[in-house]
Amino acid sequence: MAQTPLQAPLLTGGCVPDANAAAQPSPDGMPRPLVRLVRLAHSVLQQGLLRQGGEQALPSPCIGVCRMAPARDEEGQATELCQGCLRRIGEIAVWGQADAGRKRAIWRAILLRGGLRLAQRPDGGAQPAISDVCQTLAFDTPLEETGEDMKHIDFYLDFVSPYAFLAFKALPQALLDTSYHVSYWPVALGGLFKHHGITAPAAVPAKHDWIRRHTFWLAGQQETAFTWPASHPFNSLPLLRLALACSEDGSINRFTAQTVFEHVWCGAGAEALNGARLAALQQALAPQFRGPFALGSEAAKQGLRDNTDAAAAAGVFGVPAFVIGGRMLWGLDALPMLREAVLAA
Numbered sequence: 001m002a003q004t005p006l007q008a009p010l011l012t013g014g015c016v017p018d019a020n021a022a023a024q025p026s027p028d029g030m031p032r033p034l035v036r037l038v039r040l041a042h043s044v045l046q047q048g049l050l051r052q053g054g055e056q057a058l059p060s061p062c063i064g065v066c067r068m069a070p071a072r073d074e075e076g077q078a079t080e081l082c083q084g085c086l087r088r089i090g091e092i093a094v095w096g097q098a099d100a101g102r103k104r105a106i107w108r109a110i111l112l113r114g115g116l117r118l119a120q121r122p123d124g125g126a127q128p129a130i131s132d133v134c135q136t137l138a139f140d141t142p143l144e145e146t147g148e149d150m151k152h153i154d155f156y157l158d159f160v161s162p163y164a165f166l167a168f169k170a171l172p173q174a175l176l177d178t179s180y181h182v183s184y185w186p187v188a189l190g191g192l193f194k195h196h197g198i199t200a201p202a203a204v205p206a207k208h209d210w211i212r213r214h215t216f217w218l219a220g221q222q223e224t225a226f227t228w229p230a231s232h233p234f235n236s237l238p239l240l241r242l243a244l245a246c247s248e249d250g251s252i253n254r255f256t257a258q259t260v261f262e263h264v265w266c267g268a269g270a271e272a273l274n275g276a277r278l279a280a281l282q283q284a285l286a287p288q289f290r291g292p293f294a295l296g297s298e299a300a301k302q303g304l305r306d307n308t309d310a311a312a313a314a315g316v317f318g319v320p321a322f323v324i325g326g327r328m329l330w331g332l333d334a335l336p337m338l339r340e341a342v343l344a345a
Contacts (some may be wrong), residue, residue, distance in 0.1 A: 002014070037110070060172070061106070063253060064084065065150070067178075068080045099180060151183050153342070156187050159186075171335065178342045184252050185250065186240045186304065187307050187308045188236070225268050231271055234271075234273055259285060
């Protein structure tokens with residue numbers, strides 16, 4: 001597999017797959033979902049998120065490839081692991097409520113299961129680094145050979161929407177024990193409203209107040225950390241274009257979506273467009289930057305327009321929206337319908 005030396009100060013002498021590796025066949029046999037997981041692990045390590053005692057938010061290991069399959073764990077014992085994130089079912093179930101220490105332990109187990117050796121920093125610090133991609137976990141039935149079609153879901157989102165955030169957080173649990181893959185598409189909600197001639201909810205003060213009260217209640221019901229930003233609605237275009245800078249084809253991975261969503265909806269009530277916070281967000285996402293949608297480029301602006309036009313053409317009139325098998329489902333409360341569609345597809 002093509003590899004490139006890491007330059008980050010906390011990562012010493014390590015290798016990770018080349019940025020383009022996820023789109024290429026893996027000549028050494030590494031499952032392609034694992035390639036994407038390694039890239040996500042690189043970002044986690046680069047930001048120092050596995051440091052002992054740290055309380056920073058850890059991203060979910062979910063990469064949108066969700067299917068349990070027979071495998072051998074880090075001790076060589078027979079078990080079942082998700083072929084996308086290498087977690088056991090219990091680890092998936094507890095992730096949302098797990099504290100920082102438990103999440104670090106799950107991430108370290110994932111790295112070991114994937115055959116990634118961990119090394120300490122030369123100064124003896126507790127921060128691990130990927131030192132080598134040495135071997136891969138052997139699934140009893142490789143993903144490419146199961147003969148089972150994974151159901152594809154297009155998830156259309158705008159970070160300004162609290163319902164899109166809550167649906168994003170609830171999706172893994174809603175589709176637990178199903179086989180699916182998700183493409184996350186940033187779209188301009190205002191553009192969809194304009195296309196369909198819809199009045200924005202914020203234009204009706206009583207409706208906006210209801211949405212605020214309703215989403216706080218919903219977040220409590222699904223036990224999701226949640227707080228509204230100081231100003232809402234706000235112009236989400238800078239966040240959408242920042243996310244798109246992490247894309248190769250107009251869609252973004254779950255790590256990118258989660259990072260931006262939590263910037264808005266888990267920001268302790270801070271302004272989503274605060275300059276210092278935006279700079280910190282850009283720094284956190286920088287390892288994910290791919291091109292061709294570079295920040296500030298016309299390609300990024302056009303890419304967002306293209307995503308929004310494609311969503312409108314698919315019948316999407318708001319977010320969150322899901323398209324599966326040519327059918328559009330809208331809203332957080334459509335998740336049970338989405339599960340039914342995945343099982344029936």
